[in-house]
Amino acid sequence: MAFSPLIQNLIDALRCLPGVGPKSAQRMAFHLLQRDRPGAARLADALVKAVDNVGECAECRLLTEQPICDICASPRRDRSLMCIVESPADVFALEQATDYSGVYFVLMGRLSPLDGIGPKELGLERLEARFAAGEVKEIILATNPTVEGEATAQYIAEMAHEHNVVTSRIAHGVPIGGELEYVDSGTLSHAFAGRREYR
């Protein structure tokens, strides 16, 4: 016996959520239909509103429903300092963890020629125009420490050097609270090579 078409349809649609397989999708569908129909209606409404209204900030590409995001619009932000990240989630993680007071630039991905993601898809032309305009004095490269993330950082660093923008990369090493024994060798060799004077 199969589920009735609308229930099957809902189960299939729930699979678009990351980390949701067939069993959890089924559990979610039954939960919503049996116990939380107001929640399901609210979720549908939130999805429609977000899909229709949330776009990218014209300056930094952060997800926002305004033309310019709160960070770029804030007069308290130092617009000569720019942190470059791969995704909007990275911005929120950094905002929560640090007292960074500059602006951001969200690449919405990383260079990955095999997937057809080149400099254009990442908005690097727009980034270079901002370097050329001379407002940005310093950038912090906070792309992920993956092969593509490193290549992206490298590419942007070269662009920045051409425009005499000071460039730094966030530190990579053993995470706080981690144990050397359980850290992968790539991280450990990074941490070793990037050691600092201890005073």
Add this chain to the structure above:
Amino acid sequence: MAFSPLIQNLIDALRCLPGVGPKSAQRMAFHLLQRDRPGAARLADALVKAVDNVGECAECRLLTEQPICDICASPRRDRSLMCIVESPADVFALEQATDYSGVYFVLMGRLSPLDGIGPKELGLERLEARFAAGEVKEIILATNPTVEGEATAQYIAEMAHEHNVVTSRIAHGVPIGGELEYVDSGTLSHAFAGRREYR
């Protein structure tokens, strides 16, 4: 810094899904907005259609968008045999695992007076009316082996006896592939007390 209101709203709405905490809700929201807007629109549509159209089967209370579900409407099902379960998910689990050819009755819960769930909320009046009508000759109690599930099975069994309906309870014991060493003591004492002659 906070998320923009529509994004925060979407994150909050995603929390209505079972097993989704603040971090996964955030991950889901960003995934949908960055990478799968068609999927998000499809999900919103499926939610609205399911909430608006899926109701309970008038005979067995299974979730369906028709007045009578496929099982109750099927001429190949033995209507004198009825399996009583707590939730629609149980029906699908049994349909997949067994070749049961009777009909079902879905309680949509279990007796739980503290939560205000009594015989009325479980549709037991309707169930008793069906016993009284005489069509049902035999029931299989497949409520969960929890305290409330057992109490519910007990209550329904008494109702069935009054109407001379043959009653059985699904077997409880060590699960297939399980190891005695790791099975909890309640299950083990059940399995021991419910042992069967071995031929």
